[in-house]
Amino acid sequence: MQNFVELWVYLSATPLFGLTATIVTYVLAQTVYLRLNQAPWANPVLWTVLVLAALLTVSDTPYPTYFAGAQFIHFLLGPAVVALAWPLWQRRFEVRRRAGAILLAALLGGTVAALSAVGIGYALGLPTEVIMSLAPKSVTAPVAMGVAEKIGGIPALAAVFAVLTGLVGAVSGKYLFDALGIHSLATRGFALGTAAHGIGAARALQVNADAGAYAGLALGLQVLLASFLMPLAYRLF
């Protein structure tokens, strides 16, 4: 037992721990998710985050120790944003053909998502730096962090809000679209990519290839629009 404790103390302090824990937990969560026929509430990111946060809290492992290993996964968010060029390129003819509708919907949806967050946050009396961290929550996490920094928010908090937003979209989107009578998978995917970024897009991709392609397209557009327009809007007002 003594040896086991020493071994745990050693292992939990190496970067190997954070990396292993993240991937193993995610693979398990993904397996359960597939076993449950991809039920929205069984979202693998949601459960991986909950299990890991509980594990770290119970074992008294500080977040920086975990992140020392998890950063290798986190780092890939940058190349993943660049990789969004591929779904955009693949759909370039369709994008050109429907350019007006797609751009307007992306612009309107993104603006409303950001403004409603700011408006509701203000109405509920949240502090300014929290509201400014909420504003870019519909943009994918690495970009949300950059935007939050430029408009007076807290980057780390903005990233967490972005992940939570993606989860809300991935878990409840299906029911919302059903209630609104939106049946086109392309439209559903596009909305998920716009308002619930990468996690919503990942959900769309698992459900249907067409929905996934539109979600990837929306995600790429939102990244471009938000990172350009949000700091601009902040400086103007």
Next chain:
Amino acid sequence: MDSLKGFAWLLAAQSLGEGIARLTHAPLPGPVIGLVILLLALNFSFVQAPVQAAAEALLTHLSLLFVPVGVGVMVHTGLIAEYGVRMLVVIVLATWIGLAVTALALRAFTPADKD
């Protein structure tokens, strides 16, 4: 091999993007400029297959990449204790509004036969 080549293209585009962002104080983050650079580079046919392999591998497991940041929620227990419920209300409501407006707008702007 293709996916490794593609990953090299992704990293090169991102590095170039970061460089441009730093030099010009552009309002866009480096990876976003990298996205635009790669979009232009995809006009060359020898870039396409490698980038497809790497992008598909990376985007298939996109949701995994959000886990490390998501776990960071445990650091903000103070803010959560104080504003948790209100922050959750904002996130849920604003996300639903964003989803609904985007979907309804795209449907409204699209001729019925194409939807």
